[in-house]
Amino acid sequence: MGSKNVLLIFKSNIMYKPVIYRLAKDFDLIFNILEAKILPKKEGRILLELKGSENTIDEGIKFLEQNHVVVELLSDKVWLEEEKCVNCGACTGLCPTDALSMKRPEMTVSFDVQKCIACGMCGLVCPFGAMRDITLFDPFAEGRSNSK
Amino acid sequence: MSEFKINKTFAEINKKIRDGSVVVVNAEEMIGVTNELGPIEAARKVDVVTTGTFGIMCSSGAFLNFGHSIPRIKANKVFINRVEAYAGVAAVDCYLGATQTREDDPLNKVFPGRFRYGGGHVIEDLVSGKKVKLEAFGYGTDCYPNLRHEAEMTLKEFPDAWLLNPRNGYQNYNCALNLSKKTIYTYMGILRPDATNANYSTSGQLSPLLNDPYYKTIGLGSRIFLGGGVGHIIGNGTQHNPNAKRSENGVVMGGAGTLSVKGDLKQMSPKFLRGASITGYGCSLNVGIGVPIPILNEEMALFTSVSDDQILAPIVDYGLDYPQGAGGPLDYVSYAELKTGEINFRGQQVITSPLASYSMALEIADILKDWIKSGQFLLGEPQDTFPSVPFSGFNSIK
Ligand code: SF4
Ligand code: SF4
Numbered sequence: 387m388g389s390k391n392v393l394l395i396f397k398s399n400i401m402y403k404p405v406i407y408r409l410a411k412d413f414d415l416i417f418n419i420l421e422a423k424i425l426p427k428k429e430g431r432i433l434l435e436l437k438g439s440e441n442t443i444d445e446g447i448k449f450l451e452q453n454h455v456v457v458e459l460l461s462d463k464v465w466l467e468e469e470k471c472v473n474c475g476a477c478t479g480l481c482p483t484d485a486l487s488m489k490r491p492e493m494t495v496s497f498d499v500q501k502c503i504a505c506g507m508c509g510l511v512c513p514f515g516a517m518r519d520i521t522l523f524d525p526f527a528e529g530r531s532n533s534k
Numbered sequence: 535m536s537e538f539k540i541n542k543t544f545a546e547i548n549k550k551i552r553d554g555s556v557v558v559v560n561a562e563e564m565i566g567v568t569n570e571l572g573p574i575e576a577a578r579k580v581d582v583v584t585t586g587t588f589g590i591m592c593s594s595g596a597f598l599n600f601g602h603s604i605p606r607i608k609a610n611k612v613f614i615n616r617v618e619a620y621a622g623v624a625a626v627d628c629y630l631g632a633t634q635t636r637e638d639d640p641l642n643k644v645f646p647g648r649f650r651y652g653g654g655h656v657i658e659d660l661v662s663g664k665k666v667k668l669e670a671f672g673y674g675t676d677c678y679p680n681l682r683h684e685a686e687m688t689l690k691e692f693p694d695a696w697l698l699n700p701r702n703g704y705q706n707y708n709c710a711l712n713l714s715k716k717t718i719y720t721y722m723g724i725l726r727p728d729a730t731n732a733n734y735s736t737s738g739q740l741s742p743l744l745n746d747p748y749y750k751t752i753g754l755g756s757r758i759f760l761g762g763g764v765g766h767i768i769g770n771g772t773q774h775n776p777n778a779k780r781s782e783n784g785v786v787m788g789g790a791g792t793l794s795v796k797g798d799l800k801q802m803s804p805k806f807l808r809g810a811s812i813t814g815y816g817c818s819l820n821v822g823i824g825v826p827i828p829i830l831n832e833e834m835a836l837f838t839s840v841s842d843d844q845i846l847a848p849i850v851d852y853g854l855d856y857p858q859g860a861g862g863p864l865d866y867v868s869y870a871e872l873k874t875g876e877i878n879f880r881g882q883q884v885i886t887s888p889l890a891s892y893s894m895a896l897e898i899a900d901i902l903k904d905w906i907k908s909g910q911f912l913l914g915e916p917q918d919t920f921p922s923v924p925f926s927g928f929n930s931i932k
Binding site: 477507514 | 818
């Protein structure tokens with residue numbers, strides 16, 4: 387059994403087309419919705435955890451792509467840039483899933499992309515921009531300007 | 535007659551550094567040494583304990599002399615990469631503060647602001663060897679007629695460039711949480727409502743002033759590791775307060791002593807001087823500092839063997855109390871507890887994260903240890919001490 391976190395982008399023309407259920411039905415994949423956001427009339431974004439054999443995961447992804455869903459591997463989109471990280475640990479207390487965690491007693495920080503739900507929090511916290519491109523579902527990307 | 539069994543001087547320790555016989559451990563290792571041997575034997579064996587810290591230190595900046603233009607200029611406005619440096623000093627001198635934001639920065643207009651580039655970032659770019667853009671404006675005088683001077687420069691081309699920080703290395707600091715009902719963005723990081731998470735800074739048992747709590751060996755003239763190069767302590771820092779509350783072992787229970795430091799920027803490295811962007815708060819600079827502490831006697835052996843479970847930080851509410859300058863510590867918590875990642879506050883589990891890097895602090899203490907062992911780094915004996923308070927001595931030194 388393997389597992390991959392993928393970001394699915396549905397453009398407006400296919401936004402309401404039912405395709406995800408077929409991952410279970412036709413490919414025997416277990417999927418878990420980690421995060422979803424629909425911008426009305428624009429696009430929908432879903433972060434899915436796919437579980438199954440390596441082969442079926444790949445086939446499932448191919449199927450989605452044939453149905454015009456843009457599929458991106460989360461591990462290609464989101465990573466910790468070690469050069470920039472100072473292992474301060476500031477991000478670890480705010481990461482909702484423990485994708486960022488502290489190794490003890492060394493007090494160094496590790497990032498497990500399989501736990502990441504791309505919530506964007508570490509991107510806000512890290513003073514050095516060490517978490518790359520965590521803006522897939524950035525909760526502050528819009529609508530915050532009037533709220534102070 | 536001295537009250538101590540072991541008595542060493544700076545000169546004796548420096549002689550050992552020169553002949554290669556010096557024994558140096560870091561402040562984490564010293565805990566074990568003293569536990570095993572007792573303070574007297576520990577003081578006999580160990581000559582120097584190295585400390586370290588690497589955290590956001592807002593009261594930092596660079597004092598720069600950018601050299602004369604032709605014709606000459608008396609600059610009264612200076613910008614480096616569009617970040618303003620204070621120019622109200624001599625003709626081509628200026629001070630670039632770590633928290634100064636860029637001219638066109640949106641600040642907190644769209645809250646929380648990101649503060650992507652400021653004084654701290656310019657300093658990091660300078661020590662990285664990157665070209666920066668200098669813009670100086672003058673009003674014209676008979677001796678300095680030039681009105682405007684622009685240049686692309688690297689650090690090497692500045693005749694003088696110092697890191698000059700009025701307040702660094704706080705002896706101890708708050709553990710911040712938020713009792714209000716909304717998420718807040720502070721210099722102590724992002725704090726969720728209802729005390730969901732708590733942040734703390736300082737490197738605890740590795741932190742310089744926590745290992746010399748009465749400033750007996752650290753003073754004006756101490757030679758230190760600063761930003762990857764060699765620097766000096768030039769006095770106590772601003773807001774230095776030796777009168778802070780202390781626990782029985784003499785350890786301060788909150789912010790107390792501070793350091794003012796200076797060093798040649800040209801020796802420093804971007805690994806230990808990092809521009810920081812603190813969401814909703816502003817720009818700053820992470821500074822790496824390492825201070826060597828000479829073990830002159832068994833008292834210093836005891837001071838330097840302080841461990842995280844003996845150091846308490848005050849828990850402070852940044853939601854309501856701190857901004858209003860009201861209230862006091864809600865409770866005290868040890869660094870040993872803070873480092874587990876979770877504390878108990880009023881019966882509630884609160885997630886904790888550090889803001890200063892302990893692993894980098896350890897790396898700094900170890901680099902300093904290597905410098906001293908190799909004979910290239912001699913201790914600087916303080917020419918003056920900091921304001922302090924009396925210490926009645928440890929009850930039993932055996
Ligand atoms: S906040 Fe940034 S620098 Fe600090 S541990 Fe997290 S990723 Fe690394
Ligand atoms: S985006 Fe960052 S904070 Fe959010 S889950 Fe992933 S690692 Fe954690």
